[in-house]
Amino acid sequence: MELWINLTVNGLATGMLIFLLASGLTLIFGLMSVLNFAHGGLFAWGAYAGVWFYTVTNSFTLALIGAILTGAVLGFITEKLIITPVYGDHVQQILITLGFMIVLSEMLKVVWGPNQIAAKVPPALSGSWEFGDVLIIKYRLFIIIIGFLVFGIFQYILKRTKIGLIVRAGVLNKEMVQALGINIKRVFLLVFMTGAALAAFGGALMAPYSGVIYAEMGMDFAILAFIVVVIGGMGSFPGSLLAAILVGLAGSYMAYYVPDLSLAVNMIIMVIVLIFRPQGLFQVKG
Amino acid sequence: MTTLLKAENLHTYIGQYHILQGVSFAATQGEVSVLLGRNGAGKTTTLKTIMGLTPASKGTVMFKGTEITKKPTYEISNLHIGYVPEDQAIFAGLTVEENMRVAMRKEDDTTLERQEYILSLFPDLKKYWHKDGAFLSGGQKQMLAMARAFINEGELLLIDEPSKGLAPIVIEKVMEAMTEMKKTTTIVLVEQNFLMASKIGDTYTLIDDGKTVHTGTMEELIANDELQHTYLGIG
Amino acid sequence: MIAKMRGNYLLLTIIIIALALFPFVSDSRTLTILLTQIFIFAILAMSYDVLLGYTGIVSFGHAMFFGIGAYATAIILKKTEPTMLSFFLSIIVGMLLAGIVSFIIGLLTLRLQSHFFAMFTLAVSGLFLVAAEKSRTLTQGNDGFTFRAPEFFADRTTFYLFVLACLLIIFLLLRLFVHSPFGSVLIAVKENETRSAALGYKAIYYKVMSSVVAGVVASLAGSLYVVSLRFVNTSVMGIDITLNALLMTIIGGVGTLVGPILGAAIIQLAQHNLSNLAKTYPIFERWIIFFGIIYILAVIFFPKGVVGTIREKLGRKS
Numbered sequence: 001m002e003l004w005i006n007l008t009v010n011g012l013a014t015g016m017l018i019f020l021l022a023s024g025l026t027l028i029f030g031l032m033s034v035l036n037f038a039h040g041g042l043f044a045w046g047a048y049a050g051v052w053f054y055t056v057t058n059s060f061t062l063a064l065i066g067a068i069l070t071g072a073v074l075g076f077i078t079e080k081l082i083i084t085p086v087y088g089d090h091v092q093q094i095l096i097t098l099g100f101m102i103v104l105s106e107m108l109k110v111v112w113g114p115n116q117i118a119a120k121v122p123p124a125l126s127g128s129w130e131f132g133d134v135l136i137i138k139y140r141l142f143i144i145i146i147g148f149l150v151f152g153i154f155q156y157i158l159k160r161t162k163i164g165l166i167v168r169a170g171v172l173n174k175e176m177v178q179a180l181g182i183n184i185k186r187v188f189l190l191v192f193m194t195g196a197a198l199a200a201f202g203g204a205l206m207a208p209y210s211g212v213i214y215a216e217m218g219m220d221f222a223i224l225a226f227i228v229v230v231i232g233g234m235g236s237f238p239g240s241l242l243a244a245i246l247v248g249l250a251g252s253y254m255a256y257y258v259p260d261l262s263l264a265v266n267m268i269i270m271v272i273v274l275i276f277r278p279q280g281l282f283q284v285k286g
Numbered sequence: 287m288t289t290l291l292k293a294e295n296l297h298t299y300i301g302q303y304h305i306l307q308g309v310s311f312a313a314t315q316g317e318v319s320v321l322l323g324r325n326g327a328g329k330t331t332t333l334k335t336i337m338g339l340t341p342a343s344k345g346t347v348m349f350k351g352t353e354i355t356k357k358p359t360y361e362i363s364n365l366h367i368g369y370v371p372e373d374q375a376i377f378a379g380l381t382v383e384e385n386m387r388v389a390m391r392k393e394d395d396t397t398l399e400r401q402e403y404i405l406s407l408f409p410d411l412k413k414y415w416h417k418d419g420a421f422l423s424g425g426q427k428q429m430l431a432m433a434r435a436f437i438n439e440g441e442l443l444l445i446d447e448p449s450k451g452l453a454p455i456v457i458e459k460v461m462e463a464m465t466e467m468k469k470t471t472t473i474v475l476v477e478q479n480f481l482m483a484s485k486i487g488d489t490y491t492l493i494d495d496g497k498t499v500h501t502g503t504m505e506e507l508i509a510n511d512e513l514q515h516t517y518l519g520i521g
Numbered sequence: 522m523i524a525k526m527r528g529n530y531l532l533l534t535i536i537i538i539a540l541a542l543f544p545f546v547s548d549s550r551t552l553t554i555l556l557t558q559i560f561i562f563a564i565l566a567m568s569y570d571v572l573l574g575y576t577g578i579v580s581f582g583h584a585m586f587f588g589i590g591a592y593a594t595a596i597i598l599k600k601t602e603p604t605m606l607s608f609f610l611s612i613i614v615g616m617l618l619a620g621i622v623s624f625i626i627g628l629l630t631l632r633l634q635s636h637f638f639a640m641f642t643l644a645v646s647g648l649f650l651v652a653a654e655k656s657r658t659l660t661q662g663n664d665g666f667t668f669r670a671p672e673f674f675a676d677r678t679t680f681y682l683f684v685l686a687c688l689l690i691i692f693l694l695l696r697l698f699v700h701s702p703f704g705s706v707l708i709a710v711k712e713n714e715t716r717s718a719a720l721g722y723k724a725i726y727y728k729v730m731s732s733v734v735a736g737v738v739a740s741l742a743g744s745l746y747v748v749s750l751r752f753v754n755t756s757v758m759g760i761d762i763t764l765n766a767l768l769m770t771i772i773g774g775v776g777t778l779v780g781p782i783l784g785a786a787i788i789q790l791a792q793h794n795l796s797n798l799a800k801t802y803p804i805f806e807r808w809i810i811f812f813g814i815i816y817i818l819a820v821i822f823f824p825k826g827v828v829g830t831i832r833e834k835l836g837r838k839s
Contacts (some may be wrong), residue, residue, distance in 0.1 A: 035636040037581075037643075085821045094579045094639045095771065096820045102764065103813035110807050162387065169377045169388045176375035179337055180389045180434070181363035219760065223647045226640040234636075260655050267648050274629050274637070 002134050007252045013140040013209065015248020016147025020202030021221055022228040022240040023154065024195025030171040030235025031191050033090070034083055037097040039199055040222025041104030042078075044215060046071050046200025047207040048108055051119045060122035064204050071200025074104075075193035083192065101219065108215040116214045119207035143205055150198070151241050158237060167191060171235050224251075227270045233280025243281065290315045290350060290442055290472050291336070297344035298328075298335045305331045306342070310498045311491035313442070318464075318473045320487035320504070322480070322518060328496040329476040330372050333444045336474075337369050338362045349442070364391075368435030372446040372476075374427045378420035382411055382430055385419055389434040397437065404433045407463040425456035432463060442472045449479045457482060480518055484508050492517050540685055544678040554749070557681050559789045560688045561745045565762075566769035566781030567695055568738035573767075574776030575699050576731040577711035578635055582642030583766050585649040586623060586736040588758035590615035590743030595753035596659060599668040608671050608748070615740040623736030627729035643760075650758040665754025674748060684745055688782070691738060695778055698734060707731055739766075768812060771819050774826030783827055788812075 025039050046067040053066030082100045086092035120126075121139045128137045158164035170177045170187055178184050206221070207213045228247050232239030247266050254262040273280065291313040298306035306328050313319040321329045334340040336347050338359040347355045354362050363369065377385050390397050405412045408429040414422060422430060428448055435443055448464070449457045457479070464486060467473065477483040483490070483504075490507045492500035494517055500507075507513060544553050565587055572578050593615030594608065601607040622645075630641045654662045674680040698704055710724045747753045756762075765788060773784025795808035819826070825833060 029636075035640065037639070082817065090635050091573075091577060091579055092820055092824065094636065095767070096817055098581065098764075098767075099813050099816040099820065103810055103817065106807050106810040106813060110810065114806075162393070165380065165384050165388050168384075169380060172377045172379055173375050175339055175359075176371065176377070177388070178359040179339065179363055179369045179371070179375075181360050181391060181438075182388075183358070183360045220647075223644050227644055230637070230640065264648060264652075267644060270641075270644065271629060274633075274641070278633050278637075 003256075005134050005136070007256055008249065009136055009140050009144070011249035011252030012147075012245060013143040013248070014251060015245040016143050017202050017206050017209065018221065018224050018228055018248055019147055019241050019244035020150065020205070021199050021225040022232070022244050023151075023237060024198040025225055026229045026232065026235055026240045027167070027191055027237060028195045029229065031167060031174075032083070032087075032188050034087075034093050035097070036078075036083075036192075036195070037094060037222070038078060038082070038100040038104055039097075039195070039225065040218030040220075041101045042071055042074055042196045042199040042218070043203040043206070043221055044105055044108055044213070044218030045074055046203025047119070047213045047217060048112055048117070048203075049200065050204025051117060051207050051213060052112075054120075054122070060125070064201065067200045067204030068197045071197040071203075072193045074200070075196025076189070078196065079189050079192040101222075105215040105218055114215070116212045119211060119213055121208040125208075139208060143209060146205065150201075154237065163187075163190070224266065227266050229280075230270050231273045231281060233282040236280065236282035239280055239282030288315045289313070291474065292348040293332070293336065293345070294348070295345040296332065296335055296342045296347070298331055298340050298342050300331065300340055305340075305496055306335060306345075307496035308345075308498065309335075309493055309496065310345075311501060313472055313474050314489070315472050317488035318468055318475055318486050320483045320490045321474065321476045321493055322478075322483060322490055322507075323493035324517065324519070325478075327493045329493055330446055331496075332493065333369070333371075333446050333474070333476060336362070336444060337367070366439065366441040368438070368440045368443045368471075370428075370431045370435045370443070370445040370448065372450070374431035376419040376422065376427045376430055378418065380419055381416050382419065382422070383415050385430055385434055386437055389437045391438045400439070401437060404436055407466050408433050408459075410459075425452050425459070428452060428456075428460060429463070432460070432467075436467055436471070440471050442474065443467065444474050446476045447478060448475075449477065449482050461486065480514070537685075537689060541682065544681050550677065553677055553681050555789065555793055557677075557684050557749055558746075559786050560681075560684045561742050561749060562765060562769060562789055563782040563785035564688055564691050564745070565739055565742035565766050566773065566785045567691060567778055568735045568742065569766040569770045570775065570778055570781045571695060571699070571731055571735045571738070573770055574778075574780075575704060575707050575711065576728055578631065578728060578732070579639045580642040580732070580735070581639050581760070581763055582626075582644075582646030582649075583735070583739055584758050584760060584762035585642075585646035586619040586739035587743035587746070587762050587766075588646075588649060588653065589619045589622065590740030591747040591753050591757040592653065592660060592743075593618060593740070594744040595666070595668055595747045598670065598748075599666065603669045603671050605671045605673050608744075612741060612744045615744050616737045619736040619740035620733050623732045624729060627732040628725075631728040631732065632725045646758065646760070646763070650755060653755045653758050660753075660755065663755050665752060667752045670748050670751050680749065684749070687741065687745060691741070692778065692782070695734075695738070699778065703727070703730070764812075768816055770826075771816065771824075772826055774828030774830070774832075775824070777826070777828040777832070780826050780828035787827075 021039060021043050025036060029035050049070035050063045050067040054060060054063035057063065078100060082096055083093065086096050125139045125142050128135050158168055166177060166182055166187055170184060174184055224247060228240055228243040231246065232243030246269065250265045250269065251262050254265045289312045294310050296306045296309040297304070309328060309332050311319065311321070321332060323329050331340055335342045338357055342355055345355070346353055349365055349367070354365065377388065380388070386401060387393065410426055411429055411433055414426060419430070432445065432448065448460050452460065461482060464473070468486070475483065475487065484507070487504040489503050490501065491498055492513070499517065500513060540556070543556065569583055572580050590612070594611040597607055597611035597614065626642060626645060630637045653660050674683070699707070707727050710727050743757060746757065769784030769788050770781045771784070772787055773782065774780025792808070799806045799808065823830065
């Protein structure tokens with residue numbers, strides 16, 4: 001029982017981190033038809049920025065805010081410099097965003113050196129809670145709560161606010177949104193920056209969770225996020241949460257029971273989805 | 287009688303196809319100008335070109351004396367030009383209410399009052415207020431598209447074939463609403479249904495093979511059987 | 522036109538003869554090895570060009586085919602007597618495996634938007650990398666293992682000539698392939714999928730076949746690569762290999778076949794020199810950054826690459 005709960009908590013926590021990465025990816029894709037291969041780089045930058053701000057300010061809250069701002073600024077730069085020049089050309093977008101991914105992770109090495117950096121859990125969140133026989137690590141629970149909170153906030157924004165409506169409408173029909181007087185390019189930039197900020201936030205949360213950060217972590221996590229985006233349905237926000245939890249849990253259980261298959265299981269889920277439901281579990285109506 | 291919109295010698299390419307090869311017409315304030323012509327003549331593209339969705343490579347579009355040919359679509363829309371596209375472009379996945387909200391420039395009392403007034407023109411929409419746009423019937427989609435384009439105080443409405451694929455009884459309702467809208471707004475209407483066009487239109491522009499071939503008042507066209515026969519295949 | 526083509530062939534022949542004579546003229550071992558590497562990567566880059574340039578699809582997992590060939594050859598040469606027979610056998614095994622894998626991946630994803638293929642290949646090649654790390658009994662993971670090459674290749678010059686011959690043969694075969702009716706359909710599919718579908722071509726069939734060809738050729742490059750090193754580790758599956766192929770193709774000129782060869786030379790020479798520079802200027806340890814930036818600029822401003830741009834200029838003049 002205890003084992004089972006722990007594996008579930010682990011899986012959920014990992015799932016939430018993947019969700020933070022995948023949700024931005026899926027929104028950016030849905031709205032702009034851009035698959036951002038540099039997204040993992042933003043995640044890694046968030047992790048490094050978080051650790052750096054934490055050592056400088058000694059406040060985890062400020063570290064998270066610093067990471068979010070870093071992500072938003074990088075998102076702004078990416079959208080303006082990398083995405084806009086090749087807008088509308090899929091092949092070029094794919095090529096250029098991967099190139100930028102490389103630049104982002106190499107820049108990390110230039111700024112912070114090529115070696116792994118240790119990341120500490122803030123004191124308030126370290127240790128664990130006991131529930132009867134079950135020991136739950138505080139920080140993992142914290143990640144899970146934050147993940148659901150982020151989902152709730154964004155779901156509210158998407159469903160209830162004007163900008164959320166515009167984003168949803170834009171996913172369905174960009175031309176018509178413009179014909180209704182909305183400057184879609186500004187919406188693009190906003191969504192891109194938000195997605196980047198979410199990825200960086202995920203990275204900052206990830207750092208204390210894994211204990212070490214390294215420049216290539218972005219790519220490793222991005223692959224999981226891509227799998228999630230395919231499974232959840234490209235452009236679907238709730239789909240990315242469910243798929244991320246699925247991938248997180250599957251990874252966690254498999255890592256314990258059949259460690260050799262832990263990455264393979266996600267691939268297998270993705271292959272099954274691609275064969276039977278290429279539009280993903282949650283299709284965005286068009 | 288002031289000219290609100292003036293299109294002059296519009297040329298538009300879609301991909302490598304030269305769709306518009308010289309379309310000119312003018313819409314007078316307070317009137318309904320109808321663009322007529324066979325399928326594929328270039329009527330829909332003319333509206334899209336005015337909206338900046340398929341920008342013209344040559345020619346000019348003037349709106350209230352200012353050139354808008356090269357402006358981006360959203361700026362054109364913000365000049366108080368409403369657009370009802372041929373396929374209605376309802377946001378499926380958004381409710382009727384949300385479709386209306388996306389279109390609102392401001393969500394103030396005036397707009398909400400106006401919304402009530404518009405809903406009185408299209409009572410069906412009120413019934414399906416919280417229904418997903420995907421599940422509306424063809425007629426309801428048409429009404430929603432028109433209501434959405436009309437929600438902001440508008441000077442000009444571009445409406446593309448509102449009668450297409452609709453049952454006569456629904457066309458009747460759409461006509462009624464348009465007659466009401468006409469009181470406050472100038473309309474450019476693309477219409478294949480000549481009966482409908484002749485009832486509501488004040489002037490006509492005949493487009494054939496991407497070119498304007500004839501313009502005049504609707505009475506003249508109604509009287510001219512030969513013109514109807516040649517370009518509209520009537521009679 | 523014909524005169525120009527004759528000129529091209531003449532130039533090609535001269536270059537090949539010069540390259541073939543090179544090891545007998547120069548006694549620089551480093552240069553011979555560097556040229557061998559260039560030839561091998563040229564084969565890889567050409568295979569990538571079949572995908573990117575002639576079919577218009579982006580793969581981020583090309584390293585896995587390279588890796589399949591690399592491991593097939595390394596393992597077979599390790600486990601058996603390293604004769605030429607087992608070497609050729611290992612190449613065939615690698616090609617077969619690469620063909621099967623690329624066939625399956627293509628079938629699964631090529632009917633979807635181009636994003637899927639890029640993403641899927643990235644993920645699957647990640648899986649192959651992990652598999653190579655985990656199957657320690659077979660691969661010895663990241664540490665890798667050394668093995669003996671066939672006696673015939675003991676002399677660097679012989680191997681150099683062998684790889685040059687491979688490059689030439691693959692170049693001619695791929696040229697034949699892209700200029701065949703099949704290749705013309707590929708280009709038509711790339712230009713306009715809907716229209717070629719209307720003409721009755723099943724785009725998916727052509728795309729899958731092209732990805733199989735690319736995979737098989739990449740596997741050959743992998744086989745040659747490990748024999749040149751007499752060593753293999755998981756880096757042959759790494760994303761760096763894919764990036765190299767991508768970079769070479771784009772810098773050299775997409776959709777030209779000659780371009781990737783030139784690109785391979787440019788990139789390999791630059792890497793060689795930049796990593797030498799790193800000894801004096803530490804900033805060059807991060808030379809990948811420069812490549813990344815050049816690559817991004819190339820995609821935006823120079824999408825046709827060196828050969829493509831030259832051809833465009835020449836085309837305009839005549």
